[in-house]
Amino acid sequence: MASTPTPDDAAARRPAATRKVTRHRGEGQWAMGHFTPLNANEQFKKDDDGLNVRTRIETIYSQRGFDSIDPADLRGRMRWWGLYTQRKAGIDGGKTAILEPHELDDEHFMLRVRIDGGRLTTAQLRAIGEVSETYARGTADITDRQNIQLHWIRIEDVPAIWQKLEAVGLSTTEACGDCPRVIIGSPVAGIAEDEIIDGSWAVDEIHERYIGDKEFSNLPRKFKTAISGSPVQDVVHEINDIAFVGVVHPEHGPGFDVWVGGGLSTNPRLAERLGAWVPLEQVPDVWAGVVGIFRDYGYRRLRTRARLKFLMADWGPEKFRQILEDDYLKTKLIDGPAPAEPSTRWRDHVGVHPQQDGNFYVGFAPRVGRIDGPTLAKIADVAAAHGSDRLRTTVEQKMIILDVAPDQVEPLVAALDALDFQVRPSSFRRGTIACTGIEFCKLAIVETKGRGHDLISDLEKRLPDFDQPISININGCPNACARIQTGDFGLKGQLVLNAEGEQVEGFQVHLGGSLGFEAGFGRKLRGLKVTAAELPDYIERVLRRFEEERTDDERFAE
Numbered sequence: 379m380a381s382t383p384t385p386d387d388a389a390a391r392r393p394a395a396t397r398k399v400t401r402h403r404g405e406g407q408w409a410m411g412h413f414t415p416l417n418a419n420e421q422f423k424k425d426d427d428g429l430n431v432r433t434r435i436e437t438i439y440s441q442r443g444f445d446s447i448d449p450a451d452l453r454g455r456m457r458w459w460g461l462y463t464q465r466k467a468g469i470d471g472g473k474t475a476i477l478e479p480h481e482l483d484d485e486h487f488m489l490r491v492r493i494d495g496g497r498l499t500t501a502q503l504r505a506i507g508e509v510s511e512t513y514a515r516g517t518a519d520i521t522d523r524q525n526i527q528l529h530w531i532r533i534e535d536v537p538a539i540w541q542k543l544e545a546v547g548l549s550t551t552e553a554c555g556d557c558p559r560v561i562i563g564s565p566v567a568g569i570a571e572d573e574i575i576d577g578s579w580a581v582d583e584i585h586e587r588y589i590g591d592k593e594f595s596n597l598p599r600k601f602k603t604a605i606s607g608s609p610v611q612d613v614v615h616e617i618n619d620i621a622f623v624g625v626v627h628p629e630h631g632p633g634f635d636v637w638v639g640g641g642l643s644t645n646p647r648l649a650e651r652l653g654a655w656v657p658l659e660q661v662p663d664v665w666a667g668v669v670g671i672f673r674d675y676g677y678r679r680l681r682t683r684a685r686l687k688f689l690m691a692d693w694g695p696e697k698f699r700q701i702l703e704d705d706y707l708k709t710k711l712i713d714g715p716a717p718a719e720p721s722t723r724w725r726d727h728v729g730v731h732p733q734q735d736g737n738f739y740v741g742f743a744p745r746v747g748r749i750d751g752p753t754l755a756k757i758a759d760v761a762a763a764h765g766s767d768r769l770r771t772t773v774e775q776k777m778i779i780l781d782v783a784p785d786q787v788e789p790l791v792a793a794l795d796a797l798d799f800q801v802r803p804s805s806f807r808r809g810t811i812a813c814t815g816i817e818f819c820k821l822a823i824v825e826t827k828g829r830g831h832d833l834i835s836d837l838e839k840r841l842p843d844f845d846q847p848i849s850i851n852i853n854g855c856p857n858a859c860a861r862i863q864t865g866d867f868g869l870k871g872q873l874v875l876n877a878e879g880e881q882v883e884g885f886q887v888h889l890g891g892s893l894g895f896e897a898g899f900g901r902k903l904r905g906l907k908v909t910a911a912e913l914p915d916y917i918e919r920v921l922r923r924f925e926e927e928r929t930d931d932e933r934f935a936e
């Protein structure tokens with residue numbers, strides 16, 4: 379394997395003032411001179427850069443098959459190219475925490491296609507559909523970070539898949555792993571009538587300069603980015619490691635307010651504002667400065683404390699900004715105002731909305747993000763037949779077709795409806811998201827996608843007139859891939875006891891979480907656990923009580 383690259387390179391690049399060596403291992407921060415790996419993940423990253431695994435996949439593993447894969451590549455570096463082994467079929471959730479990783483591994487992979495800014499052409503959507511049909515048994519899920527995930531991938535097929543994706547400008551580079559993940563962008567960037575500023579240039583520039591660059595390919599953990607110039611703040615900016623949120627500075631005009639250190643999982647934390655206003659052209663430099671701080675000062679001793687939010691919790695925004703300005707940017711940032719609260723609770727862009735150019739964009743709601751390969755091709759066909767070549771994915775697992783002429787709007791709505799993609803869906807279809815769950819995820823305890831699909835139908839029948847914004851976030855385990863803590867109903871998958879005292883699939887309920895309006899985490903109600911079978915009854919009961927007791931404009935989160 380190649381020699382260790384990043385720590386020493388990074389040390390040379392770091393500001394001289396930070397290159398001191400201390401005796402104590404501390405948190406394993408490189409900036410404190412701690413380059414000795416303190417856990418297995420740090421060791422494999424030191425042994426060889428995650429990006430280097432691509433060559434081995436192309437020249438060795440795809441030729442010799444699954445059994446030839448080095449374990450450190452299989453459960454480590456392959457993530458840098460969007461590949462995770464998927465869960466072996468038929469292993470129930472009770473065994474998740476008991477079995478060794480290799481006992482849970484199937485010989486197939488999940489492959490995550492990164493879609494920065496959620497931007498797709500019809501040709502790209504068709505290419506993903508073809509890959510899905512040819513190599514992924516027709517699977518295709520839109521994630522809550524605008525990506526599309528495929529399953530049942532064989533290692534033998536990976537080079538051919540890359541070829542097909544890259545031919546249309548898509549990639550899986552750093553789609554997973556301890557590196558900069560997909561850059562979430564407003565799905566209506568550059569088109570929405572009410573836009574404050576278009577952040578697309580910054581999304582492209584960061585991707586061009588830094589994605590796949592070994593300067594940032596060995597971070598303490600994953601690094602999540604969001605950029606939106608939309609007044610509805612449609613990128614869940616509060617829970618990203620760095621976010622740029624559109625705001626108008628009274629002297630300098632439209633630009634971005636900088637948020638740092640958000641994240642969910644087991645120690646959820648909302649990002650904090652640095653109080654800085656950044657013009658569009660400065661976004662990539664500020665982004666690189668913040669990622670540099672994370673690389674150099676991030677905690678590498680324990681993976682459970684390695685996200686940027688822990689460093690931010692210890693430093694606070696003032697110190698963070700000072701180090702960013704003094705040691706990384708070498709310039710002071712301009713103070714700036716906070717963005718206003720979004721004007722609507724629905725931030726998914728579902729429905730028909732005006733564009734700047736007189737056309738419309740049309741957002742529609744797949745159920746919990748689950749589509750399939752043939753249907754992706756049909757969506758591309760429908761878009762093209764109604765004069766559009768551009769689509770977007772959203773962080774709510776929804777899709778948008780852009781550039782629809784006024785006289786094509788209703789025919790397009792009808793064509794999507796025929797595919798069961800509603801443009802005017804129920805609150806339940808609109809507001810329910812679900813993570814991958816036990817079908818494919820090795821960490822899962824319960825099933826999520828099928829359950830979310832059925833729950834939507836059930837609630838639509840039980841509460842046909844319910845029209846309030848609502849979010850139901852279904853997670854298959856205590857991790858928060860579908861944002862447990864930020865849903866009106868945050869459902870954390872676990873095994874619970876049913877009335878007969880048997881262990882069955884169920885959920886710990888968190889109630890009243892919210893992003894945007896008065897962002898905050900839902901309350902975990904002690905002892906409030908429901909079995910999966912009881913879930914529709916429980917949600918119906920709570921929503922009926924809310925309808926009976928609410929004042930005129932009271933929202934569910936209140």
Ligand code: SF4
Nearest residue numbers: 813819822854855859
């Ligand atoms: Fe897997 Fe848990 Fe994440 Fe769901 S929340 S995708 S089950 S790790």
